[in-house]
Amino acid sequence: MSAHADTHTHDDHGHHHKETFVTKYIFSQDHKMIAKQYLITGVLIMGIIGILMSLMMRLQIAWPEQPNVVFEALLGKWAPDGVMDADIYLALVTIHGTLMVFFVLTAGLSGTFSNLLIPLQIGARDMASGFLNMISYWLFFLSCVIMILSFFVEFGPAAAGWTIYPPLSALPMAQGGSGMGMTLWLVSMAIFIASSLLGSLNYIVTVINLRTKGMSMTRLPLTIWAFFVTAIIGVISFPVLLSAALLLIMDRSFGTSFFLSDIFIQGEVLHYQGGSPVLFEHLFWFLGHPEVYIVLLPALGITSEIIATNSRKPIFGYRAMVMSILAIAFLSTIVWGHHMFISGMNPFLGSVFTFTTLLIAIPSAVKAFNYITTLWKGNLQMNPAMLFSIGLVSTFITGGLTGIILGDSALDINVHDTYFVVAHFHLVMGISALYGVFAGIYHWFPKMFGRMMNKNLGYLHFWITAISAYGVFFPMHFIGMAGLPRRYYTNSNFPLFDDVANANVIITIFALIGGTVQLVFLYNFLSSIFFGKKAVQNPWKSNTLEWTTPVEHLHGNWPGEIPHVHRWAYDYSKPGHDEDFVPQNIPLKDGEEELQH
Amino acid sequence: MTAFLTLIIVLFIAVAIWQMVKIFDLAQVGSDSNDQVATDKDNKLNGYLMMGFLVFIYAITIASFWYLGDLPLMSNSASEHGPQIDNLMIISMVVIFIVQTFTQFLLHYFAYKYKGEKGRKALFYADNNTLEAIWTFIPVVVLAGLIIYGLFTWTSIMNIDESEDPMVIELYAQQFNWKARYAGEDNTLGMANVRLIDIDRANILGVDESDPYAQDDIITTELHLPVGKPILFKMRSQDVLHSAYMPHFRAQMNCVPGMITQFGFTPTVTTADMRQNPDIVEKVSNINALRLERKEEIEAKGQELLYEFDYLLLCNKICGKSHYNMQMKIIVETQEEYDAWISEQKTFKNSLIVAEEKMDDIITVDDESIQNENEEAREELIVN
Known part of the structure; x- marks a missing residue:
């Protein structure tokens, strides 16, 4: 409703009421400001913490149990004499996973780009509810604070893996981190889920209700399709994780036995009876698998937009792209069991989940081939965003292909929970989604901050990142195939794995290089905000509506009327036009036909 | 020390990069606001780099196969179903390898070939x-093949043929070690529940002392398996989730507190034979060469310096602080060797520490109803 009200009040350039510092920068209800808040909190701050954790883990794996100044400085009492403690290693594993999956790549990615782009690209003054949007961000902020606080409690943060399988996560006597640390984890995630639901509902309602005149669903840019479907998956699956978290809280604090049964630990029998940890696994993965696509789809949406713009060509097979997003979304809710082939569930279910899982390869293949065909005979503008998008397609293919092995129950027996899995999901969702984030930042930085990022630093950032990403995760598949389990504090108790120790050192070196080069990005990002070249209105010569807004941000986005839409978003290099792009708000010429897509 | 030095170097590199970046940034001339958009020169440079990157991807693939691909765990399986998994794995790998080589080529080659030039117009091809x-x-057909092959393999592995009369062994997991319980002469495991654990009497697995089937059970800390005999493992955990991972046998199953899971396989190669396998000999000598380089460090930790091949059972589900050191040795041997070994082990009945008068108490508690319950529970267990 408020957005409709804005339609009238903002016709006078939106400057009619004074905004205080607090309402403009802190408790802002403007989607563009909230997007920036998500970017700074979710992507930058949480991302830096998450990456630092992974580097500490890599140092430990490459040079196990050796004193290290970094550990001494950053881990304090968890690294006596600079030697990392085994408990804190597992805590790092856990919090790194949680931060990267939920805070950086769910909230950070969707929060930034859905917020920024949904109103701008569909032609709306703001989100359907700016107030809920603000609440959503501040709940997210609160959950970040609580998650980070868990590092400062006596027995450390949660350390049962990001999947927090009970009983390990349920019993403080099983592990130090399962005490206060796990409580904080659960509280933080419960708040996070509330935030995510508010955000997702807002995105869905906005896309359905607030599209400008002429913006039919079949004219939506693929970014919006991706954000829209992602939000729907989130609304379907996140409540299930909330229920699992609540039941776990019950088991932990109120003596119920949903997930626990017949436990003897530290010399005593616990009272729990009749529950099943496998139930938790089902509930967790019912979110956990769609979550992979919640992370990946927005990145693919961003890529679709950037590849089309920079190829100066329509995205190939728009309809197939939309269908494959929908197919992936549907399939993603019926494949969760492939994480549980050897959990003790009925082997027949394993067969069913193998079948549904491998089906996902079909829409994924369609997407990959459509991206490649979009490049074909294009006029590729190698902006940093374009490089990251091409990089995304590359890692999406490399990482996705090994899914054929992991999704096959028979093969999963031997590679389950080894480094093969780590390599697979880092490439296909971690690196790919991260590339999506970087591509999005480089591409929409002028829209967010009115200035350009430095392209040469962008090139440097991309190439070194790309090389180190492959350097880290490609050899890791082979370490997994050698049978090395993940989440081992050190492998030195197994001489069997001594011959992969050198490979682990090489991986760590690549990881350190890759981590270091992110400083280039950080420098570029921060310095460009203040000293970057001033941006023009439509620097990439793009068709979508966000580039019809003025460079200076206005509350309400467009100074006058909202532009009407007359064509789809991909009229690049259309014959019969002088320019190689035709923005969506340009009416069809006499006799020009809109493409039947 | 190596770590420290590396770190210092990395730190210096980071500082150097930061400074270089700054100089690089400041040295840029031109005030055109559009100069941060790619020019033809940028397109050309990055187009060539794309081809370079393609070469890098191929190179790292080849290097990984060369240096890491020959790990004997990808071949030389030691169980009857192992070759099935290995074949399926090799077929999948070949498919993946072909698709990967082809699509990465197209992606990077197109990125190079169609690098932008001013004035050229792209093909409007939607x-x-x-x-x-x-x-x-094409993916439908290929995947259909893989799915069907995979499902046949999976079903044949997971459906345990009871008519073969497999030998029943329980794998018992606890933080942070493994125990094995052999079913004994009757090949039936006695009932057990963690509520029956009695540390004072050394009944550490919670085996029901009153169950007649339990009396001949044998609990060990090393897993001996007779070669060529089908084994049915019943997994149990007393505290948190664990996973019994036996990579050489292509076998893995989670151990779940409160329920019994199972996995069956037939070992086909004895430990002694495997140690003679040329691949394993090579692997072991490689490892020992590496271990000799790190002699002091290894001896300081009190480990054996030289490695000798053994099958292992590892824990492969995060289970707490010492997860990384939860292992049990597996020895596959001939039937005679196995018989000799098992006959030396104490049966459950004889392993208990029993104060005479306590024994009577236990027998009086042992009433009819408990007996019946046990019977029912066992049937359930067999059905499972």
């Missing part, structure tokens, strides 16, 4: 149903 049908159909 759709082609035939093409899309082709690349929907």
Whole structure:
């Protein structure tokens, strides 16, 4: 409703009421400001913490149990004499996973780009509810604070893996981190889920209700399709994780036995009876698998937009792209069991989940081939965003292909929970989604901050990142195939794995290089905000509506009327036009036909 | 020390990069606001780099196969179903390898070939149903093949043929070690529940002392298996989730507190034979060469310096602080060797520490109803 009200009040350039510092920068209800808040909190701050954790883990794996100044400085009492403690290693594993999956790549990615782009690209003054949007961000902020606080409690943060399988996560006597640390984890995630639901509902309602005149669903840019479907998956699956978290809280604090049964630990029998940890696994993965696509789809949406713009060509097979997003979304809710082939569930279910899982390869293949065909005979503008998008397609293919092995129950027996899995999901969702984030930042930085990022630093950032990403995760598949389990504090108790120790050192070196080069990005990002070249209105010569807004941000986005839409978003290099792009708000010429897509 | 030095170096590199970046940034001339958009020169440079990157991807693939691909765990399986998994794995790998080589080539080659030039117009090419049908159909066919092959393999592994009369062994997991319980002469495990654990009497697995089937059970800390005999493992955990991972046998199953899970396989190669296998000999000598380089460090930790091949059972589900050191040795041997070994082990009945008068108490508690309950529970267990 408020957005409709804005339609009238903002016709006078939106400057009619004074905004205080607090309402403009802190408790802002403007989607563009909230997007920036998500970017700074979710992507930058949480991302830096998450990456630092992974580097500490890599140092430990490459040079196990050796004193290290970094550990001494950053881990304090968890690294006596600079030697990392085994408990804190597992805590790092856990919090790194949680931060990267939920805070950086769910909230950070969707929060930034859905917020920024949904109103701008569909032609709306703001989100359907700016107030809920603000609440959503501040709940997210609160959950970040609580998650980070868990590092400062006596027995450390949660350390049962990001999947927090009970009983390990349920019993403080099983592990130090399962005490206060796990409580904080659960509280933080419960708040996070509330935030995510508010955000997702807002995105869905906005896309359905607030599209400008002429913006039919079949004219939506693929970014919006991706954000829209992602939000729907989130609304379907996140409540299930909330229920699992609540039941776990019950088991932990109120003596119920949903997930626990017949436990003897530290010399005593616990009272729990009749529950099943496998139930938790089902509930967790019912979110956990769609979550992979919640992370990946927005990145693919961003890529679709950037590849089309920079190829100066329509995205190939728009309809197939939309269908494959929908197919992936549907399939993603019926494949969760492939994480549980050897959990003790009925082997027949394993067969069913193998079948549904491998089906996902079909829409994924369609997407990959459509991206490649979009490049074909294009006029590729190698902006940093374009490089990251091409990089995304590359890692999406490399990482996705090994899914054929992991999704096959028979093969999963031997590679389950080894480094093969780590390599697979880092490439296909971690690196790919991260590339999506970087591509999005480089591409929409002028829209967010009115200035350009430095392209040469962008090139440097991309190439070194790309090389180190492959350097880290490609050899890791082979370490997994050698049978090395993940989440081992050190492998030195197994001489069997001594011959992969050198490979682990090489991986760590690549990881350190890759981590270091992110400083280039950080420098570029921060310095460009203040000293970057001033941006023009439509620097990439793009068709979508966000580039019809003025460079200076206005509350309400467009100074006058909202532009009407007359064509789809991909009229690049259309014959019969002088320019190689035709923005969506340009009416069809006499006799020009809109493409039947 | 190595770590420290590396770190210092990395730190210096980071500082150096930061400074270089700054100089690089400041040295840029031109005030055109559009100069942060790619020019023809940028397109050309990055186009060539794309081809370079393609070469890098191929190179790292080849290097990984060369240096890491020959790990004997990808071949030389030691169980009857192992070759099935290995074949399926090799077929999948070949498919993946072909698709990867081909698609990465197209992606990077197109990125190079169609690098932008001022004034050129791209081809307006938005759709082609035939093409899309082709690349929907090809994955469908390939995946259908893989799914069918995979499902047959999976079913044949997971369906345990009871008519073969497999030898029943329980794998018992606890933080942070493994125990094995052999079913004994009757090949039936006695009932057990963690509530029956009695540390004072050394009944550490919670085996029901009153169950007649339990009396001949044998609990060990090393897993001996007779070669060529089908084994049915029943997994149990007393505290948190664990996973019994036996990579050489292509076998893995989670151990779940409160329920019994199972996995069956037939070992086909004895430990002694495997140690003679040329691949394993090579692997072991490699490892020992590496261990000799780190002699002091290894001896300081009190480990054996030289490695000798053994099958292992590892824990492969995060289970707490010492997860990384939860292992049990597996020895596959001939039936005679196995018989000799097992006959030396104490049966459950004889392993208990029993104060005479306590024994009477236990027998009086042992009433009819408990007996019946046990019977029912066992049937359930067998059905499972």
